[in-house]
Amino acid sequence: MEVAVIVGLNVQRLRRERGISQEELSFRTSCTRGYLSGIENGRRNPSLAVLAVIAKALGADIQELFAKPVKSKAKPKPRISKRP
8 A cells, every 4th residue: 555545544534533624624734625635535745744734733643644554344334325
């Protein structure tokens, strides 16, 4: 797994665990919501300085952003079809 993907998954996980929206994290970090979305989806390669700001805004150590994600045992939510 690429480092950008690992970092993105960890940013997203930490943000969700803390109940913070992308918009709120954007406000706390002065990064655009689109840029944060790109990080979370592994499409952006933020600098260490940006990662330090994100980690601080999430109340996390920067090392947590680089930890390999643990596979979830939870089953994906079933999709509800709007068709009859």
